[in-house]
Amino acid sequence: MADRYLILEDGSAYLGEGFGSPAVSTGEIVVNTSMTGYQEIITNQIYHNQIVAFTQPTIGSYGINHDSYESILPTVKGVVVRDVASISTNRQRRWSLDQYLKQQNIPGISHIDTRHLAKQLRASGPMKASIVDVADAHAFDQLGATVLTNxxxxxxxxxxxxxxxxxxxxxxxxxxGLKHGILRELSKRACNVTVLPYTATTEEILNLDPDGVILSTGPGKPQDLPVSVTEMIKNIQNRVPLFAIGLGHELFAMANGAQIMKLSPEHHGANHPIREVITNQIIYAAQGQGFAVDADTVDRNKLITTFVDLIDGTIQGLRLRDFPAFSVQFFPDGAPGPTETRDIFDEFVESMQQARGPIW
Incomplete structure (x- = not known):
């Protein structure tokens, strides 16, 4: 493996060894603290145009398998690890992580002190970064000049x-920016699903006669989406049961008058402790969020807070008081895990059954 560098826009550079694709890439770098589930994370579209650094010391130990894709074509810009495993005894393994990244033209870099990197990014917040062959002035100039799409x-x-x-x-x-885990959970419950573009209008949605609507996860800043999206949510939420996840949760909050704030540090990892307000039960869930609902802007006459993060107190779930519409910030499908929040899909199914009434 050839020497490569991870360079950051603050001028710092980390020397490591390249694996995966030899391509030069640039993206926003974020840290994920999950101990397992690297395939689901790399293929999760919330990491579009981002370089993901893993704090788990060894990544790749169980290879890549057909059951753990969260999208068909990953759009992550790079993978940063301390050590990359080249040998796996997992019976489901089809490729090594190195082989998979080569196929998808995604560069990786190993032998990086990811714990030091995580502390640096926790203090500074996410920043632009590049995986390059040479950490010279030209590389830093190119990094500084790169404008990431919104x-x-x-x-x-x-x-x-x-x-x-x-x-x-x-x-x-x-x-x-749909996670396939959402579709898997709906399939387990025999739901007949139609996936529509985010530009779908209220009329296009209602013409399909849905029993319920899900707003999926996705990347980026919710304020960058057109106003027509929140207008659609306003029109839908009082007609059919609605379940919003991740970016969908943030858009649901915006449609009901709440404001969204940037998180620092961001939440990327598994086993985040979350309190369910009504039962006071503590659950654990996977998160991948750079934004959160500003609790001070939530209209308490309209919305109920259902889940709260125990680490920083951020809102992790909301519900309309008068209609069967609710949301969660975390990943209830449990891909990669934990899986104890999957019963929220059962709650959604029950709300659809109640709204639909008896079938004669």
Missing amino acids: QQVAAVATPKPFPNPGTGLNVVVIDF
Whole structure:
């Protein structure tokens, strides 16, 4: 493996060894503290145009398998690790992480002190970074001159509707950067799913006669999306049951008058302790968020806070008082895990069944 460098826009540089693709890439660097689930994280579209640094010391030990993709084509810009494993005894393994990154033209860099990097980014917040062959003045000039797009959702969301057939309740999923884990959970409950682009109008959604609507996860800043998205949510939420996740949760909050703030530090990892307000039960969930709902701007006459992060107190769930519409900031599908929040999908199914009434 050849020497490569991870350079950051604050002028710092880390010497490491390249693996995966030899491409030079630039993106916003974020730290993920998950101990497992690197395949789900790399293929999660919330990391579009980002370089993901893992604090788990060894990454790649169970290879890549067919059951753990969160998207077909990953759009992550790079992978940073302390050590990369080249040998796996996992029976489901199809490729090594190195082989997979080569196939997808994604560069990786190992032998990086990721704990030091995590402390640096915790203090500074996310910043632009590049994986390069030479850490010279030209490389830093190129990094500084690079402008990262704010049209992440448009880059990763489906441009056309597509089905995920089932025999049960009719669910419309609005794609802002959909995780496949959401579709897997709906399939387990036999839901007949149609995925629509994020540009779908209220009329296009209601023409499908949905029993419920899901607003998916996705990348980027919610304020960068057109106003038509929040207008659509306002029109839908009082007609059919609605379940919003991740970016969808932030858009749901905005549609009901709340404001969104930038998080520092961001939440990227598993086993985040979250309190369910109504039961006072503590659950653990995977998170991947750079923004959060500003609690001071929530209209308490309209919205109820359902989940709260125990580390920093940020809102992790909301519900309308008068309609079966609710949201969570974390990943309830449990991909990569933990899985104890999957019953929120059962709650969504129950709300659709109640709204639909008996079938004669």
